[in-house]
Amino acid sequence: MxxxxxxxxxxxxxxxxxxxxxxxxxxxxxxxxxxxxxxxxxxxxxxxxxxxxxxxxxxxxxxxxxxxxxxxxxxxxxxxxxxxxxxxxxxxxxxxxSLPFVKKNVLQHFLTNEGRLNLAAKGLALYQQSGMQRLVRKAEILPGGWREKESLLPPVAALPLRSGLPGIVTPSGRTRMRVGYFTGCMSNYIYTETGKNVVKVLTAVGCEVVIPDQLCCGMPALVSGERNSFLHLAQKNADSFQAAGVEALVVDCATCGSAWKQDYPAAGLNLPFPVYDISEFLTRANLRPGRLGTPARVTYHDPCHLVRYQNITKQPRYLLQSIDGLELVEMNNANHCCGASGSFQLEHHAISGAIGRKKCTAILTTGADIVATGCPSCRMQIQRSLKQAGSTAKVVHTVDLLARSMKTGTR
CATH class of the missing domain: 1.10.1060.10 (Alpha-helical ferredoxin)
Structure with missing residues (x-):
């Protein structure tokens, strides 16, 4: 051990x-x-x-x-x-x-190899966008367990975020800091628009944004007990950003952030730069958001890996309250788990869904049009729960609202 x-x-x-x-x-x-x-x-x-x-x-x-x-x-x-x-x-x-065959191969041979992961993502995007997914679902050819898991798959981007961005993005004005951006898997393959918004707000506060080669943060492997894969991924990522000469590292995923801040050092990696969640960094950088073109009623969900692993609660709320035209309303039990927990929602979807419905009820009670959060996994879970409840409320990352306000001008 x-x-x-x-x-x-x-x-x-x-x-x-x-x-x-x-x-x-x-x-x-x-x-x-x-x-x-x-x-x-x-x-x-x-x-x-x-x-x-x-x-x-x-x-x-x-x-x-x-x-x-x-x-x-x-x-x-x-x-x-x-x-x-x-x-x-x-x-x-x-x-x-040992691990089940499929899970073992995903953790050992896909997460540790960006080429294979890109190929898998491309295949999923083609499956979803070609009409094949509709045919498979209509024909009900998948076994029950796989059918349920397939129904939980989010839309995959046709082009990964890192494939569409340069390795270095410079601000229009004076450069204040050279910052590394760890995209994580979700912003790279699913929520690519959020990734672009991260780059936008970082350059807006004068950061030169560096996006070097990187792999999964390794948390899916760590929580599954596959420690060797986690250590491999952690070392590769740490080496890549150290070689890039960044002064700080920014993440937009709560789970990735806790991996970098806590699990990497616990594994013996001495990082030569500080690590920040995007809300944490932007608060320190004194970002001045603009105003929303259309007023919005927003509630905020605290991801477990932000509130209990990193003690981050005030920063995202401060940023949201700084946006003109945004009304922030607190839901009951905002810091209660939504039931996602990464792959848990795939392995135990019935229990995950039941927990998600409680979060959904708390959200609907606020009358909010938008739910903001700082975790892509929570975002996926909450959006699915709201859709199943017949709600049209949208779930976004906090940084998406910041970027949206900057499009419509300053105060």
């Missing part, structure tokens, strides 16, 4: 079995069984470590039922680091049982 076993056992020993985690866990709210909550998983992992329980597929499936949202950690009186323990448990389970 990568993490020191003694340290893990000490963390497990902190659990007083008080059960406070039961009152806040979104998984337990849908599946009220002891193994589904933090307390249960911690005790199962303890049994694995002391040898009274062996690794089985059933055990691995149980520990897959965790969103890593850290809500339990917020309320734990003894500070049990549940998310870290779950990751360690998954890593050990992967060492003992």
């Amino acid at each position: 990568n993490t020191n076993t003694t340290d893990i056992l000490q963390s497990i020993a902190r659990c007083g079995r008080c059960g406070k985690c039961r009152s806040v866990c979104p998984i337990f709210a849908e599946l009220p069984n002891e193994p589904m909550v933090a307390r249960g998983k911690v005790q199962l992992y303890k049994a694995i470590l002391n040898g009274t329980l062996g690794h089985t597929e059933h055990y691995r499936r149980i520990i897959s039922y965790c969103l890593l949202c850290r809500r339990c950690e917020e309320y734990c009186p003894n500070g049990v680091p549940t998310a870290r323990l779950v990751l360690a448990a998954r890593e050990q389970a992967t060492e003992k049982l």
Whole structure:
């Protein structure tokens, strides 16, 4: 195991079995069984470590039922680091049982190779845009499980973001800083317009934006227990941006940001530059947004990897409130998990959907036209939930609204 076993056992020993985690866990709210909550998983992992329980597929499936949202950690009186323990448990389970064939190949041979990932994205875009997807769905030729997963696929861009942008984008005026932009997979392949808007607002505050060769941040591998792939991706990305000579790194994905800020250093990578979420960076850079052409009522969803992993809550709200013509209304439980958690929404789509519907209800109560967030995975999940509820509200990245306001002029 990568993490020191003694340290893990000490963390497990902190659990007083008080059960406070039961009152806040979104998984337990849908599946009220002891193994589904933090307390249960911690005790199962303890049994694995002391040898009274062996690794089985059933055990691995149980520990897959965790969103890593850290809500339990917020309320734990003894500070049990549940998310870290779950990751360690998954890593050990992967060492003992290996991964399913498809997942193993995706993590080891696609995420680690941009050429293969680009080819896969191109194939998906062709499948969606050629009419083939409509035929497949109408004919219902996919097996039930695959049919459900296929229905969750978001529209893939015909051209990846990085393929359509130069490696360096300079501001029109004086250059204040040389900033690296880590696009992540979602902005590169799905939300490409958001990626373009990131470059737009960064150059607006005087940044020279550098977009070197890069790979997936590695979080899909890390949360699946495939640590070697994660380490490979982390090292490649760190080397690429260090070679580019950037003064700071900016990300527009909450999960990518937590990987760079916490998981890369924990893996032994000493980054020679600070890492910022885009909302964090723009607040520090004193961006002055303009006004929206059409007034909008907006509510904001806090991604778990921003609010609980990076303690970022005020910055996106400050930026949104700085836009003329935008009314920001708070939803109830804005910092509650939406149920996405990356690939969790594919593996456990029924539970993910149930959690997403609760978030959807909170959003609809605000009467907002637009939902802003800082996580592409949350964005995809919330948009799907709203569509299923019959809502026409749109989900966008905070930076999209900033860029939109800049098109219509200054204050």
